[in-house]
Each structure stands twice: as structure tokens, then as C-alpha cells.
């Protein structure tokens with residue numbers, strides 16, 4: 001009777017997927033409750049062994065990669081939600097000279113301030129809600145000061161940043177630099 005039941009269940013199992021797992025075939029192993037332990041192919045490529053009762057109940061729906069991915073996503077989400085200084089704090093441990101890990105970008109109160117030094121003079125480029133924008137602005141300013149003003153100006157115009165457009169900052173920078181040189 002038990003054997004018939006197992007055979008019946010086997011047929012059902014091999015045609016199905018359970019979360020990320022697809023049963024390949026039964027092993028000789030059984031759980032204490034008599035449940036067949038199946039060799040399963042996981043979507044991530046791993047092969048793992050999971051009991052039929054765990055598969056059917058949804059207790060075990062991956063080789064373990066699902067929980068790992070979930071943890072990773074939560075971690076990333078948390079970093080974004082908590083604001084912006086987390087990355088900077090993490091980097092500080094590595095680079096004590098620069099909180100953000102990016103030259104010319106500093107972090108305070110969860111905001112990023114970009115600046116550039118040109119011929120010994122420091123120029124502010126504005127404050128930005130996220131690190132990416134501050135770094136972009138700093139990059140543009142750097143390129144601009146290398147004589148590629150028009151190219152960088154138009155590139156900046158095409159992109160809107162969280163703090164607005166960067167064009168005023170670049171114009172301000174050019175004006176200051178020109179005034180200084182003149």
C-alpha cells in the first residue's frame with residue numbers, strides 16, 4: 001500500500017516545480033516521517049536534496065539561494081532607504097582621508113557636497129541628495145577644466161539630477177575660474 005502511494009506521488013513530483021526547485025528523481029533516503037527525499041535541480045544551478053513533505057508544504061523552495069538573495073535585496077534596499085551616508089561610513093574605514101571614497105565629494109547630514117580645486121583655489125559645485133549625482137558633477141567639472149567645457153556643458157544639460165540641473169554649477173565654476181585667471 002505504501003509502495004503504491006509512493007509511486008503515485010513520484011509521478012506527480014517529477015512533473016512539477018516547487019519554487020526554484022524541480023525534482024530530478026527520488027533518492028533512497030527517507031525522512032523520519034517516511035517522506036521521500038528528492039534530488040532537486042535548483043534554478044541557480046545547484047543540485048540539492050529536499051524531502052517531499054518540505055517541497056509540497058513550501059518549507060523548502062530553493063537550495064538556500066533564495067534566502068541568500070532575499071537577504072541581499074533587503075540589505076541593498078536598506079542602504080538606499082537609510083540614506084546616503086551609509087556608503088560613506090563604510091568607506092571611511094578603508095580610506096580615512098576621504099569619507100565618500102571620491103575625490104572632491106564630501107558627505108554631511110546625509111547630503112553630498114561636490115567641490116573642485118583648480119590652481120590652488122577651491123570651487124563649490126553644489127550639494128546633492130545622492131552620491132552618484134555629486135560624483136557626476138565633480139567628473140563634469142574636472143573634464144570641463146581640462147578644456148572640454150562645451151562638451152561637458154551639453155552633457156550636463158541633457159541630464160537632470162536630484163538637486164536640479166548641474167548647468168548653473170558649471171556656469172558658476174567657469175565664471176569663477178575665468179575671473180580668477182583674468
Ligand SMILES: [Zn+2]
Pocket residue numbers: 020042043044045046062063064065066
Ligand atoms: Zn539555488
